[in-house]
Amino acid sequence: MRHFRQHGGSVPATPEFVAEYLASFAGVLAVATLQHRLIAIHRAHTDLGLESPTMNRMVRLTFLGIKRTFTVKQRRVKALVKDDLLELMVHIDKSKPMRRARDSAVILCGFAAALRRSEIVALRVEDIIAYPNGIELQIRRSKTDQEGAGRAVFIPFARGARCPVKALRHWLALSGITEGPLFRQISRHDQIVGYKALVPKSVALIIKAAVRTMSGDEAAKQVAGHSLRAGFCTEAAEAGVPTFLIAGQTGHKNGSTSLSRYIRPASQRKIPTLL
The missing domain is CATH 1.10.443.10 (Intergrase catalytic core)
Known part of the structure; x- marks a missing residue:
């Protein structure tokens, strides 16, 4: 949540702001990192009994687009048996x-x-x-x-x-x-x-x-x-x-x-x- 707040985020946050936040860091932060940010934002809202903006269709489609565009195949190291x-x-x-x-x-x-x-x-x-x-x-x-x-x-x-x-x-x-x-x-x-x-x-x-x-x-x-x-x-x-x-x-x-x-x-x- 610290990174989110440092870039203008607050609780409660609107779906529009969360989607814009994701888009601004697409390709800058790893997809997995952005996913962790979403989880943190979701919990910050639900812990206060607030509706989570991460469940909004706009946010979900934004993240899905980022995931499709920037996800790279994970390197598989050799398993030592x-x-x-x-x-x-x-x-x-x-x-x-x-x-x-x-x-x-x-x-x-x-x-x-x-x-x-x-x-x-x-x-x-x-x-x-x-x-x-x-x-x-x-x-x-x-x-x-x-x-x-x-x-x-x-x-x-x-x-x-x-x-x-x-x-x-x-x-x-x-x-x-x-x-x-x-x-x-x-x-x-x-x-x-x-x-x-x-x-x-x-x-x-x-x-x-x-x-x-x-x-x-x-x-x-x-x-x-x-x-x-x-x-x-x-x-x-x-x-x-x-x-x-x-x-x-x-x-x-x-x-x-x-x-x-x-x-x-x-x-x-x-x-x-x-x-």
Whole structure:
């Protein structure tokens, strides 16, 4: 609402003004951003018991026109599934001890918990709860939880050598970190630098560096921080994990459009041949 008010908006607002506001920022702000602005304007009115101008036909048609004109196809990064991770770990094992421990924990836990890169770097030691069969991570805030209600994500022990829980424990033991940000910067001398957490972009750089070592520059361009979360959804769907369980891990609403992007292709690949 701050942006809306800064550009002459007020509550109550007329449909004509809201439509003009949208049109003036079409092509300047992303379509998704304009949609969030509309939601905020709608709530600002309904919270006061006022009729929402966003429901007006003029406003709806204006936004629909903007959406048709300026929407660009979302870039789909490569999903890193289990086999990809196992191969990545072989190359990460060639790194120096501290960096190897951190990067292994970032990638394995990021995948197993289906975390966004912002959620990975926001983790603190205090957010880890140990159980006999694994660990629980407290996600304090996420992209779709701006109010900070939080959610808990469980990571069980894995049977194989690449266990996320063991990788995280090894990183904590080697780094000596006992409180505060869980993942921190490491210097070229393989020493932890300061007490600040990694920034979200660091997760993408860790993944890209490992993929570049494994498969080259072109392959590295196809992955990002989101590749771990996408990989979990893809792997879980192909393994037949129920959608509601996948949604519980990722924090999606069951049946959400974004989750279905991973579920549907995996389901389609299971269609038997009729020939």
